[in-house]
Amino acid sequence: xxxxxxxxxxxxxxxxxxxxxxxxxxxxxxxxxxxxxxxxxxxxxxxxxxxxxxxxxxxxxxxxxxxxxxxxxxxxxxxxxxxxxxxxxxxxxxxxxxxxxxxxxxxxxx
Amino acid sequence: xxxxxxxxxxxxxxxxxxxxxxxxxxxxxxxxxxxxxxxxxxxxxxxxxxxxxxxxxxxxxxxxxxxxxxxxxxxxxxxxxxxxxxxxxxxxxxxxxxxxxxxxxxxxxxxxxxx
Numbered sequence: 001x002x003x004x005x006x007x008x009x010x011x012x013x014x015x016x017x018x019x020x021x022x023x024x025x026x027x028x029x030x031x032x033x034x035x036x037x038x039x040x041x042x043x044x045x046x047x048x049x050x051x052x053x054x055x056x057x058x059x060x061x062x063x064x065x066x067x068x069x070x071x072x073x074x075x076x077x078x079x080x081x082x083x084x085x086x087x088x089x090x091x092x093x094x095x096x097x098x099x100x101x102x103x104x105x106x107x108x109x110x
Numbered sequence: 111x112x113x114x115x116x117x118x119x120x121x122x123x124x125x126x127x128x129x130x131x132x133x134x135x136x137x138x139x140x141x142x143x144x145x146x147x148x149x150x151x152x153x154x155x156x157x158x159x160x161x162x163x164x165x166x167x168x169x170x171x172x173x174x175x176x177x178x179x180x181x182x183x184x185x186x187x188x189x190x191x192x193x194x195x196x197x198x199x200x201x202x203x204x205x206x207x208x209x210x211x212x213x214x215x216x217x218x219x220x221x222x223x224x225x
Contacts, residue, residue, distance in 0.1 A: 031211075032211050032212055032213075034213065034214075036216075042218070042219075043198075043200055043216040043217060043218050043219045044153070044200075044216050045216070046213060046214070046215060046216075049211070049213055051211065088153070090214075092211075092212040095212075096141055096158050096160050096165055096166070096204075096206055096212065097155060097158060097166060097212075098155075098212055098214055100152055100153045101152070102152040103152065
């Protein structure tokens with residue numbers, strides 16, 4: 001069974017700190033990796049995609065991928081209370097399906 | 111309209127009713143998906159359509175019946191549902207291509223309550 005694993009949290013960080021969200025996956029042939037943000041009662045919103053090893057930065061967000069370790073992470077710099085949400089990791093392996101993790105709930109307190 | 115739209119946004123139905131959920135994507139994508147999200151559970155993939163052809167039916171009960179008349183529209187027909195089917199139903203679309211980069215974009219969802 002191909003799996004994507006995340007710590008369910010909640011991960012609590014103070015405003016202005018760096019939030020670090022982690023995800024591991026089991027399928028070694030995985031090629032595409034995504035982070036979604038989901039506010040309570042809302043649908044998932046794609047915030048980052050990464051396809052090759054290393055870091056990818058977009059504003060306050062940095063995605064990091066290490067295929068050898070089968071590990072992908074999301075760093076949120078200067079965390080804001082508005083970043084409080086559930087963050088879903090998703091992985092794709094040359095199919096038309098994404099495998100989603102269960103999500104990590106992030107709480108940013110003032 | 112932009113992105114992925116879903117109607118209705120909220121639906122309350124009895125177990126003997128028949129209703130349909132509608133999804134429309136305005137992104138020029140060729141793949142569309144139905145997901146179910148229950149409280150405190152992960153996203154469950156239900157159906158996948160790629161170029162209007164169903165490529166995945168994830169052991170979904172027959173009381174859920176999908177229809178994809180073209181690459182922009184997707185329906186989920188509901189009949190004789192059970193209370194445990196109450197959930198957020200999400201539609202998504204993706205460009206899909208030979209690169210395998212399957213970025214999926216979600217609609218706002220339909221909050222379904224079965225009485």
